[in-house]
Amino acid sequence: MAFNFAGPPGTGKTICAEAIAHELGMNLLVVDYAEAESMWLGETPKNIVAAFRSAAAQNAVLFFDEADAIAMRRSVGSNLPQDRESNLIVNVILRELEAFNGIVIFATNLAANFDRAFERRIRSHVLFEMPGVEERARIWQLQIHPHKTPLAPDVDFHELARRHAMSGGDIKNAVIKAAAAAAAEPGPDHGKVIARHHFDGAAQDVVKAKTVMRQSLFEDAAVSPANPVHLWQTLEARSRTTMLFTLALAGGAFVTALVAIALVVMR
Secondary structure: OEEEEEOOOOOOHHHHHHHHHHHHOOOEEEEEHHHHOOOOOOHHHHHHHHHHHHHHHHOOEEEEEOHHHOOEOOOOOOOOHHHHHHHHHHHHHHHHHHHOOOOEEEEEOOHHHEOOHHHHHOOEEEEOOOOOHHHHHHHHHHOOOOOOOOEOOOOOHHHHHHHOOOOHHHHHHHHHHHHHHHHHOOOOHHHOOEOHHHHHHHHHHHHHHHHHHOOOOOOOOOOOOOOHHHHHHHHHHHHHHHHHHHHHHHHHHHHHHHHHHHHHHHO
């Protein structure tokens, strides 16, 4: 049984996999691409096989985090070693999926990057969407200890949920920031409480941080993860512009050198 959990970061894909394993009374074996990947050719497919073997031996739910990096689309007509290695990794995963008698969960933020062969082998594709107002209010409440967290009377979780459209992961970060801000205020610790302005300020900081992290050459309004062709065209156009600018600088330097040589010869 193979499942694909797709959705934006912080929407609960990992914690849902943990809940499934807990409900079934099984361990959760997490495969991170950074740990599975090897600089040596042929080692990464061996690590993937070892993960399936280990999950079978432990009777564990196998969870591939950021799976699009492992199961990306195969290249056609390329003889580069890295492309052959990527194709081999996908082939190995597909073969192991056919033979594995257990539960495999893939989690990804970029489902469009999956190889098409996985669509047939994955039983269910589950979309994890951003939570609505009611869901956000419950997430705010769940992040707070019901008895030990000192809250000010002006804290209203439904109002926070209405004001700040955030994922569950972002809400968790905002709660931690709010608690740290309240603890850092002057005065005795026993009198400190987390007030509404702490939560509002923390939520705004989290949103600003995400905006800063999106400042890259990939951030165009017309470019999205679901539109890789447009993304490639944009990168290609920018690369061409950079190359032309570099050639212009090199040409200017060459002309300057020729003028300098001519002046030396004339003297």
